[in-house]
Amino acid sequence: MQIKLDFRSKMPIYVQIIDQIKHLIASGVLEPDVQLPTIREMAADLDVNFTTVARAYRLLDEEGLISTQHGRGTYILPLPVDQTASEFRRDDLERLTRYFLNETARLGYGPEEVAEIVKDTLYLWETEGTPPAEHAD
Numbered sequence: 001m002q003i004k005l006d007f008r009s010k011m012p013i014y015v016q017i018i019d020q021i022k023h024l025i026a027s028g029v030l031e032p033d034v035q036l037p038t039i040r041e042m043a044a045d046l047d048v049n050f051t052t053v054a055r056a057y058r059l060l061d062e063e064g065l066i067s068t069q070h071g072r073g074t075y076i077l078p079l080p081v082d083q084t085a086s087e088f089r090r091d092d093l094e095r096l097t098r099y100f101l102n103e104t105a106r107l108g109y110g111p112e113e114v115a116e117i118v119k120d121t122l123y124l125w126e127t128e129g130t131p132p133a134e135h136a137d
Helices: 013-026 039-046 050-062 085-106 111-128
Strands: 066-069 073-076
């Protein structure tokens, strides 16, 4: 499982962990019954405090996305019955979009500037068939 943290971001580390685990679930990388690393293992892997990972796991547990079973480990749960995989995937994309727009606003970009760049980048993606990251300067 690949989680990358941005220690310079204003987004708290535990939120970054939650968002990335949700993304891994939405994208199908983490499926139901897959065991997550222990809190201690993940904290060591990410070089963060144990309580940061514990908080992320606790909140994911409260959302019904994971289950921690003492002595057995922490596992991904099936999506709630009222949410399909496509709805969860859409929620993930909306969360990423809100984050992106909040960051652009924080940096002082206006809606018109952002829309122009997004439109141009999407056009390249559609016409060339390659993800936008491959167009980075």
